[in-house]
Structures are given as C-alpha cells and as structure tokens.
Amino acid sequence: MKILIVEDDFASRKFMMDYMSKYGECDGTVDGKEAVEAFMMAMDDEEPYDLICLDVMMPEMDGYQVLKAIREIEKEEGILAKEQVKIIMMTALSEEKNVKKAFEMGCSVYCNKPVDTNRLEDAMKKLKLL
Numbered sequence: 642m643k644i645l646i647v648e649d650d651f652a653s654r655k656f657m658m659d660y661m662s663k664y665g666e667c668d669g670t671v672d673g674k675e676a677v678e679a680f681m682m683a684m685d686d687e688e689p690y691d692l693i694c695l696d697v698m699m700p701e702m703d704g705y706q707v708l709k710a711i712r713e714i715e716k717e718e719g720i721l722a723k724e725q726v727k728i729i730m731m732t733a734l735s736e737e738k739n740v741k742k743a744f745e746m747g748c749s750v751y752c753n754k755p756v757d758t759n760r761l762e763d764a765m766k767k768l769k770l771l
C-alpha cells in the first residue's frame with residue numbers, strides 16, 4: 642500500500658517512516674501544506690495514497706485543517722466514501738472533544754501519542770488495510 646506520513650517532529654517522523662515501511666511505500670512530509678500538495682500530486686498521478694498518518698499539532702496548517710482540505714478535494718473530485726483515503730490522526734491530545742471533532746471531520750481512526758505499534762496495527766486491521 643501507499644502511505645503518507647505527515648509529522649513536523651523529526652524524531653516522530655523518522656520513527657513512523659521506519660516502522661510503516663514494512664507495510665508499504667512511505668512518503669513523509671514535514672507540514673500540513675506539503676501534505677495537501679503530496680495528496681494532490683498522488684491523485685493527479687492516479688496513484689493515490691491508501692493511508693495517511695496525520696499528526697494534529699503542526700505549525701501553520703494543523704492536522705484538522707489538512708483533514709478538512711483532503712475531504713473537500715475528494716468531494717470535489719466525486720470520490721465515493723468507500724474509496725476515500727484512510728486517515729489515522731496521531732496526537733498527544735486525547736480529550737474527547739478532539740476525538741469527536743476529528744471523526745465529524747472524516748478521520749477514520751484516532752491514535753494517541755506516543756505511538757503504540759500494536760494499536761496502530763489494530764487500527765490498520767480495522768480499516769482493512771492489513
């Protein structure tokens with residue numbers, strides 16, 4: 642599968658890139674703006690991502706804004722719900738209101754940080770990516 646890792650923190654990004662590379666081809670972006678660009682580029686190339694691991698706290702464009710932008714682009718392109726990219730939101734913020742907000746905005750699964758790889762694997766199974 643094709644995976645996009647969106648994470649502003651170098652150590653977290655490196656960890657995710659290394660860990661997720663056993664599941665597929667990984668690209669990494671350092672901020673939200675770059676993430677939306679990578680998403681659009683992959684779609685234009687007709688090789689869209691299957692999964693986006695999306696950090697929430699990022700400067701300028703945060704994870705919620707990226708999520709919103711991606712779901713809007715998919716809507717404009719007429720992409721069916723079942724064909725939408727799976728998005729796992731990664732965050733240290735585990736308050737219920739944040740979880741609720743992310744789901745309302747079209748996030749597929751929510752993972753707390755620091756990342757528990759067993760839970761991440763469970764999340765991918767739940768999304769039928771594994």
Ligand SMILES: [Mg+2]
Binds near residue numbers: 648649650696697698
């Ligand atoms: Mg961050």
